[in-house]
Amino acid sequence: MPHAVDFGTVSTTGLETSPVAAALAGLRANEARYFKNKYDHEFTVEPAADARPAVGWVHRILEEERGIVIASRPLEATAFQVENIRMAYVFYESGLSVNVMYTVDDGGKRAVGFKLSEGMDVPEELSSFKFARQKSKLAGTIRGSYFVIKGEY
Structure with a gap:
């Protein structure tokens, strides 16, 4: 059953099995x-x-783009379109969030983003990426990285 993410009151609902559930909930609220x-x-x-x-x-x-298989179990996901951008998010038990931003128009921006919840290690399958840090009132320190999508999906 889909539920709206409340960024006013951060809740770990749906993420309870994550060892960094509170940080992952903050990350999810930050996106909301x-x-x-x-x-x-x-x-x-x-x-x-x-x-x-x-x-x-x-x-x-x-x-298909990078030969990456995420080892952690997906807990929650969403897909939607805003303006001409198709978006999808998957939140994993490890504390990882993966999002796809896919502009529907030809020649638009298309990328995969990775965000690591505070307190989690970089997953082995993402060890080749460099992660930048950003501060969030909801999620603490978020580490993020991305790559540009080359193919058509």
Whole structure:
């Protein structure tokens, strides 16, 4: 069942099995706040088992573009479109968040982003990436990286 992410009151609902559940919930709330402020979009998530198309799309892009297979179990996911940008997010038990930003128009921006929750180690499958730090009132210190998507999905 999809539920809206409340960035006013951060909740670990759906993320309880993560060893960094509070930080991951803050990261999820940080994303919800961004989409509400920038696009007036209500960020909703659902259990990964109920969001198989979104999880499958993200995993396909990771595998085909870079041969990346995320070892951690997906907990929640979402997919939506704002303006001409198709978005998908998967939140993993390890504290990792993977998002795909895919501009529908030809020649637009298309990228995969990785964000690591405070307190988690860099997963082995992402060890070749360099991560920049950013501060968030909701999520503490977020480490992020990305790569540009070359193919068509």
